[in-house]
Amino acid sequence: MSIFTSFLLILLLVVISAFLSCAEISIAASRKIRLEMMSKDGDANAGRVLALQAQPGNFFTVVQIGLNAVAILGGVIGEPALTPHMRLIVEAFYQGPWVENISFAMSFLAVTAFFILFADLMPKRLAMVAPERAAVMLVKPMLLLETLFRPLVWFFNNLSKWIFTLFGLPQVRQEVITPNEIHAMVDAGAQAGVLLTQEHHLIENVFELESRYVPSAMTQRESIVYFLLNDSEETIQQKIIDHPHSRFLVCDGNIDTVLGYIDSKDVLKRLLKGERFSLADKGLVHSPLSIPDSLNLWEVLERMKAMDEDLAIVVNEYALVVGIISITDVTNVLMGNLLSMPEEEQQIVRRDENSWLMDGLTPLNDVMNELDIEEYPNPVGYETLAGFIMYMLRKIPKKTDFVLFSGFKFEAVDIEGNKINQLLVTRFKQEKGEPQTSKEAAGDL
Structure with missing residues (x-):
């Protein structure tokens, strides 16, 4: 066989191997979601690829038969064709007893390198660039090969199924997205x-929404503006003027005895009509929706939807009112930093590149997102930045008490009684060997 004929045969084998390698990696790497979209758009080949992915046994059997046959033929044809020519090159520099062995090794390495580069590496890299596009182009020829090699496919495929069954190995690809x-x-x-x-x-x-709980988004107990059942009309009007909320709780004696809530629009209608009113009027006070403080925000949405309510009273395990939450509060969490809020209402205000002013009631999730902090110690025990500071210090902080954590300094700058109103958060350069989490306080424990 002439060198030209051998080269043509090797080239043909390389093309066949490249085709099989490209088909193998493209069908294996194709994303199911993308293929389903292509199939819905009318691409029949995308449906064929999905079917191959669901039952890949026959496909991979054809690929392995083809690749192994080509590799064997490549060695059978390439080595005898190249060895004489390699011998001539070697003899120009060396005529010792190892000429034959060196010539064989050089021809083997040349054929192997040629197949690795052009029959395996390059086709697979090209297929990985756009696996779905390559898969839909090659799926029909692969199905044709599967038909032609059906007897061999049947033998090897059933043999592999028997082995898989024997060892209890999975045979169907499971598409589970986490x-x-x-x-x-x-x-x-x-x-x-x-x-x-x-x-x-x-x-x-x-x-x-599934990882954030009610306390991280609700209006806290101390910030709730409510009416007492015996409040006069003038008192009610003044509270609405001073606190222009859309709804107010109505309580009997204290905030833990909630009778319901009123909508300020109902009060406004009566005022515009010149009517007198009191909280005892029928239909003015609406029945409240009560929820435990252990629900996450997604569960709150589901509960509000089921009860056709957009306001809920949050109660703890001791039946005490700890806050209220509305559909607007949940929406604000959902929209996050896409909403533009007035600076006086923002819980996080960035002063410069390395410092922030934060409200003590800022939810920890918002702080984590702002500072790119992955996690806090014992995050189940608290929901707010103030809770984190108290957990780290193991006390109610005083002004200038601070905590060092994850490259940031959290310093209390505004304390009102036991309430942490505001903290100054600054970034600091962590020295080599310094612990990731540390705590310090200006006062004694």
Whole structure:
């Protein structure tokens, strides 16, 4: 066989091997979600690829038969064709007893390198660039090969199934998508420019609803403005003027005895009509929805939807009112930093590149997102930044008490009684060998 004929045969084998390698990696790497979208758009080949992914046994059998046959033939044809020519090259520099062995080794390495580069490495790298596109182009020829090699496929496939069954190994690809994978896909989409920054934040906030609990979004007990059952009309009007909320709780004697809530629009209608009113009027006070403080925000949405309410009273295990939460509060969590709030209402105000002013009631999730902190110690025991400071210091902090954590200094700058109103958060350079978490306080424990 001439060198030209041998070269043509080797080239043909390389093309066959490249085709099989490309088909193998493209069908294995194709994303099911992308293929389903292509199939819904009318691409029949995408449906064929999905069917191959669901039952890949016959496909991989054809690929392995082809790749192994090509590799064997490549060695059979390539080595005898190249060895004489390699011998001539070697003899120009060396005529010792190892000429034959060196010539064989050089021809073997040349054929192997040629197949690795052009029959395996390059086709697979090309297929990985756009696996779905390559898969839909190659699926029909692969199905044809599967038909042609059906007897061999049947033999090897049934043999492999028997071995899989014997050892209890899975034979069907399970498509299970975890929340972490969805987060990773969303992050990849944002980095690639497929998702806008606003869309990226919104999708992340949707998943955050299951990890955030009621106390992180509710109006705290001390901030609730409420009416007592025996309040006069003038008192009610003045409270509405001083605190222009849309709804107010109505209590009997104290905040823990809630009778319901009133809508300020109902009061406004009566005032505009010149009517007198009192909290005892029928239909003015609405029955409240009460929920435990252990619910997450997604459960709150479901409960509000089921009860057709958009306001709920939050009660702890001792039947004490700890806050109220509305559909607007949940929406604010969902929208996150996409909402533009007045500076006086913001819980986090950035002073410069390395310092922030934060309200003590700022939810920890918001602090983590702002500072890129992965986790806090014992996050189950508290929901707010003030709770984190008290947990770390093991006391009610005084002004200038601070905590060092994860490269940030959290310093109490505004204390009112036992309430932490405001903290100054500054970034500091962590020295080598300094512990990741530390705590210090200006006062004694």
